Amino acid sequence: MKKILLTLCVVTLSLSANTKNDNTVLLKSLMKEVKTLKQEVVSLKKSKTQYNQSIDDIYENIDRVEAEGFQNKINFGLGFKTNLDNFTKTYADGHKVFNNNIWSNKLMLNMKANITDNMNFYGRLSMYKYWGSSYIHPYTYYDNMQGRVPSDSSLYVERAYINWFLFKDSLLPIAFTIGRQPSSDGPSNQFKDNTKRKGTYSALLYDGAADGIVFTANISKLIKLPKSYLRFGYAKGFGYSQTIPNVSNAFIGASNNDIKDTNIAGFFLDTTVPNVQNSFIQVSYSKMLDIVANPLDKNSSQNKNIGDVDLYGAMVQFTNINNTHLDLFAQYGYSHAKPNKNSYIDNGVNYGGLLGDTSDTTTKDGHSFWLGSRYGFGKKQKYKFGLEYNQGSKNWINLTQGSFDIYNKLATRGNAIETYMMYVINRYANLRIGYVNIDYKYTRSGWFVGKSRKISNSMDNAQNIVDNLKSVYLKMSVHF
Amino acid sequence: MFHNEISKLVALCVLSITTCMYAGNLSLSPQQITKRLHLIPASKAIIQWERVFKSKQKLKKYKINTLNKEQKVQLKEYLLNHAIDSDQPTVAGV
Numbered sequence: 075m076k077k078i079l080l081t082l083c084v085v086t087l088s089l090s091a092n093t094k095n096d097n098t099v100l101l102k103s104l105m106k107e108v109k110t111l112k113q114e115v116v117s118l119k120k121s122k123t124q125y126n127q128s129i130d131d132i133y134e135n136i137d138r139v140e141a142e143g144f145q146n147k148i149n150f151g152l153g154f155k156t157n158l159d160n161f162t163k164t165y166a167d168g169h170k171v172f173n174n175n176i177w178s179n180k181l182m183l184n185m186k187a188n189i190t191d192n193m194n195f196y197g198r199l200s201m202y203k204y205w206g207s208s209y210i211h212p213y214t215y216y217d218n219m220q221g222r223v224p225s226d227s228s229l230y231v232e233r234a235y236i237n238w239f240l241f242k243d244s245l246l247p248i249a250f251t252i253g254r255q256p257s258s259d260g261p262s263n264q265f266k267d268n269t270k271r272k273g274t275y276s277a278l279l280y281d282g283a284a285d286g287i288v289f290t291a292n293i294s295k296l297i298k299l300p301k302s303y304l305r306f307g308y309a310k311g312f313g314y315s316q317t318i319p320n321v322s323n324a325f326i327g328a329s330n331n332d333i334k335d336t337n338i339a340g341f342f343l344d345t346t347v348p349n350v351q352n353s354f355i356q357v358s359y360s361k362m363l364d365i366v367a368n369p370l371d372k373n374s375s376q377n378k379n380i381g382d383v384d385l386y387g388a389m390v391q392f393t394n395i396n397n398t399h400l401d402l403f404a405q406y407g408y409s410h411a412k413p414n415k416n417s418y419i420d421n422g423v424n425y426g427g428l429l430g431d432t433s434d435t436t437t438k439d440g441h442s443f444w445l446g447s448r449y450g451f452g453k454k455q456k457y458k459f460g461l462e463y464n465q466g467s468k469n470w471i472n473l474t475q476g477s478f479d480i481y482n483k484l485a486t487r488g489n490a491i492e493t494y495m496m497y498v499i500n501r502y503a504n505l506r507i508g509y510v511n512i513d514y515k516y517t518r519s520g521w522f523v524g525k526s527r528k529i530s531n532s533m534d535n536a537q538n539i540v541d542n543l544k545s546v547y548l549k550m551s552v553h554f
Numbered sequence: 555m556f557h558n559e560i561s562k563l564v565a566l567c568v569l570s571i572t573t574c575m576y577a578g579n580l581s582l583s584p585q586q587i588t589k590r591l592h593l594i595p596a597s598k599a600i601i602q603w604e605r606v607f608k609s610k611q612k613l614k615k616y617k618i619n620t621l622n623k624e625q626k627v628q629l630k631e632y633l634l635n636h637a638i639d640s641d642q643p644t645v646a647g648v
Contacts, residue, residue, distance in 0.1 A: 196644060235646070237646070237647055237648075239647075248647075249646075249647035249648075250647070251646035251647045255646060256644045256645060256646055269641055270641050270642055270643045270644075271643040271644070271645060272643070272644050273644065273645070274645050274646045288646045288647060289647075290646060290647025290648070292647075292648075303647065303648065305646065305647065307646075501600070501634075553641060
């Protein structure tokens with residue numbers, strides 16, 4: 075027993091000596107590690123200071139870029155078109171006139187400014203001219219055709235309006251659009267232009283510039299259909315101006331007892347087909363009061379208000395149906411004209427009243443439809459083939475006098491077919507070759523004044539009445 | 555024997571649900587994918603989104619790499635079409 079106790083004591087003492095040695099080694103190692111860590115902390119502190127400086131620098135740079143961004147209050151976008159048109163006109167008496175190699179350019183400087191979260195501004199300055207010509211087209215003086223028909227190289231304000239949004243997050247957000255409206259290049263012209271929708275109203279009914287105010291109620295949440303809007307719009311069709319001695323140039327408004335301004339008001343409903351993506355429906359009714367016979371004629375003894383017109387419209391449009399790259403649209407328009415007894419007499423020549431002869435007060439109903447399709451094919455749908463057809467009746471009348479195509483195809487009283495092939499150069503540019511054939515059945519397409527007559531080779535003045543128009547065109551468009 | 559049938563039925567149900575979920579995931583619209591991945595199309599310009607789709611790191615960062623090829627193509631098209639500098643409709647009050 076004693077032996078055992080003695081042995082244990084010896085072992086314990088020797089272990090204790092070993093532990094002391096180990097602790098010294100461990101302590102040394104720990105001291106070394108602490109030293110290293112201290113060095114690393116110093117180094118990290120240094121790095122942190124450097125990082126903070128870098129972040130400060132980045133913030134400064136972001137502030138500078140942001141400040142520059144804020145300084146650019148208006149963003150500009152580019153729209154540019156070059157057109158080559160070749161026309162063949164066949165007159166009622168059978169003779170033909172060729173207008174080939176007609177080149178034109180249209181420049182559109184599109185502007186946008188986000189003023190606040192609830193207000194933005196859009197504008198468009200346009201120049202549209204034939205190559206080598208600075209002839210100021212008389213129609214340029216028609217307010218709704220400024221910048222819309224080829225003229226000289228002047229820049230016209232085609233659009234300039236403020237969108238003012240209210241109750242944005244409510245069940246019924248509303249907006250007011252005040253100024254020169256986006257009333258041109260509307261649906262379904264965007265297929266031909268290969269752009270997004272660029273106008274508010276059906277292009278079969280309206281195409282041109284217009285000054286007015288539009289109230290828009292976003293009813294999407296209310297009726298649970300996306301992109302549903304109810305609009306009420308008011309615009310001036312023609313504002314009569316008269317030169318008065320000593321009162322500068324003109325005044326606008328119900329200016330005298332003889333001629334009133336043309337006022338337009340209408341309701342428009344935009345919506346979509348339930349559960350059909352990329353669909354669009356528009357239904358509308360509008361009224362044009364006191365149509366002015368000739369907005370260019372300031373002589374109130376011969377120029378008159380000739381009556382009122384009601385315009386009804388319905389359209390449906392499908393884009394990229396079920397990812398097949400097929401687009402389809404169908405539009406219908408109905409016009410109801412109510413002439414008064416007035417007629418337009420210029421230099422002794424009586425041109426008649428609203429869609430009729432002098433003193434003809436019978437109402438005139440007209441209608442038109444427009445059908446179209448476009449199909450994209452090839453790698454990334456670089457190629458698009460389009461086909462359109464429209465037909466208008468004897469008394470069809472609309473407000474497309476400011477349409478981009480110089481023959482105002484959608485006002486045709488007769489039928490028109492257009493086919494085109496497009497090559498998409500890149501995201502922003504395309505090249506389009508096309509063919510248009512317009513077969514006029516009745517005279518005075520697109521004109522408010524005068525009776526529409528059936529076109530025949532035995533009619534009066536047959537040598538001056540265009541019976542058929544063919545156009546082969548090549549167009550290049552850039553939207554950036 | 556009875557337990558065997560029950561297990562087969564359960565397995566079939568699980569398989570069906572998985573297939574449905576997978577099919578559901580496939581049929582997600584680009585808009586839904588954008589929401590799911592917390593992407594904001596208008597936060598970048600077209601060229602910046604194009605850069606994202608060219609960089610493996612950025613695809614990983616935005617978790618776009620988890621999508622299949624078809625979804626990636628559709629998402630890219632959607633993001634480019636809704637980028638801040640993309641062509642947008644011009645309509646009164648919208």
